[in-house]
Ligand SMILES: O=P(O)(O)OC[C@H]1O[C@H](O[C@H]2O[C@H](CO)[C@@H](O)[C@H](O)[C@H]2O)[C@H](O)[C@@H](O)[C@@H]1O
């Protein structure tokens with residue numbers, strides 16, 4: 204079996220089984236793949252160093268080898284806070300109004316990708332498979348090719364790919380995509396993002412794309428395909444049965460004193476539609492005075508990317524909005540929105556999910572959304588809660604038995620809350636069973652096995668010669 208080299212912006216150091224709840228499902232799944240393939244997980248340590256040294260910190264934990272580098276402040280600013288999270292993230296989430304174009308970001312992005320390539324290339328052996336993750340590292344494949352790496356290299360994009368008319372607003376869009384065409388396999392979360400990508404490649408670059416997603420470029424064949432990510436069903440449900448999850452469930456249940464509870468769990472990110480969600484809940488309280496006092500919304504929103512201004516702004520806006528709605532509706536013994544700016548371990552979240560009658564998962568745009576899947580997996584099948592899900596989350600293409608909503612319409616979401624609170628047990632069970640089947644059948648283990656198997660079956664015929672990602676006139 205080939206070794207697997209996983210490359211991602213951040214690396215999650217594997218923890219012992221008992222601490223699995225502290226890790227993301229993706230980290231657990233990738234760790235399992237790395238154990239099976241005796242591989243290495245390479246990326247940024249998350250730490251800052253005064254001057255970049257390229258020092259590789261190799262560690263072995265729970266049979267997984269990780270290799271990390273520290274980045275200097277300018278790198279973090281231009282690459283992570285800059286090009287990744289002020290340019291690509293908003294643009295790829297259709298927020299052209301928040302998208303910032305700054306040449307220093309492009310330079311930082313290219314520099315850090317080159318640093319990744321320099322550091323990881325010596326770790327790659329001839330038969331290894333290389334799997335690159337996400338929008339932070341789109342040109343990494345081409346930089347590895349420049350260094351003579353001829354291995355099979357795959358890339359998986361965890362976030363949406365925007366429609367062509369939006370994407371072309373990115374300066375150097377063609378160079379960026381051309382740099383991606385040095386991968387052997389490019390994976391997307393859904394057919395929708397895949398179609399947007401192949402549309403761009405056909406219409407803007409004039410390249411042939413076969414029905415099976417094979418793109419022809421400079422004598423090479425690149426396969427583009429959808430691989431919807433899932434949760435680690437076994438690992439998550441094991442955590443959901445733990446004492447910690449039960450204790451979290453009981454604590455929350457007793458605190459709501461018999462009221463119905465809605466839950467939202469999202470990084471504090473404008474793509475998650477939290478402002479629209481609060482407005483919808485406020486509208487529900489106004490439109491349903493008979494039910495209002497018997498309902499509580501718990502919104503867990505750990506801060507994210509705090510050095511980016513748009514994230515500071517959304518945090519400020521949400522504090523005001525929650526305060527405003529609570530001020531208008533609360534009484535001495537009841538506050539309608541519990542707004543919590545901290546993160547919880549996933550085993551605790553599992554208990555919270557089970558205690559909630561409804562999950563409000565209403566992003567304006569989301570690559571997949573694993574919270575939607577975790578909520579379903581945590582329910583009591585005999586008396587399950589209802590998932591209200593945005594039609595704009597990647598997960599909506601699989602979870603068609605959720606109550607699907609347009610998150611921009613406060614009326615529609617408010618009606619969905621009312622309908623879900625009144626939903627008969629029979630219908631809740633039927634919907635839950637259908638959702639659970641889909642989540643079990645397409646879990647994260649299937650996802651990574653399908654991606655790795657497809658990558659393994661695909662080879663570049665010729666080592667490719669890669670052009671630099673940015674046009675010469677932009678960099679000089
Ligand atoms: O590393 P951060 O900047 O703190 O961000 C956390 C992660 O956010 C994004 O998650 C995406 O991947 C999920 C799993 O595939 C998917 O369900 C979700 O819709 C995406 O938004 C980001 O893509 C990751 O790289 C970050 O680690």
Ligand SMILES: O=c1ccn([C@@H]2O[C@H](COP(=O)(O)OP(=O)(O)O)[C@@H](O)[C@H]2O)c(=O)[nH]1
Nearest residue numbers: 228468470505545546547548549572573574
């Ligand atoms: O307090 C929290 C909030 C979220 N999560 C986890 O973070 C992930 C969020 O993934 P999702 O795909 O929903 O969104 P992303 O944040 O990746 O955009 C899920 O596994 C959550 O269980 C967590 O462990 N603790």
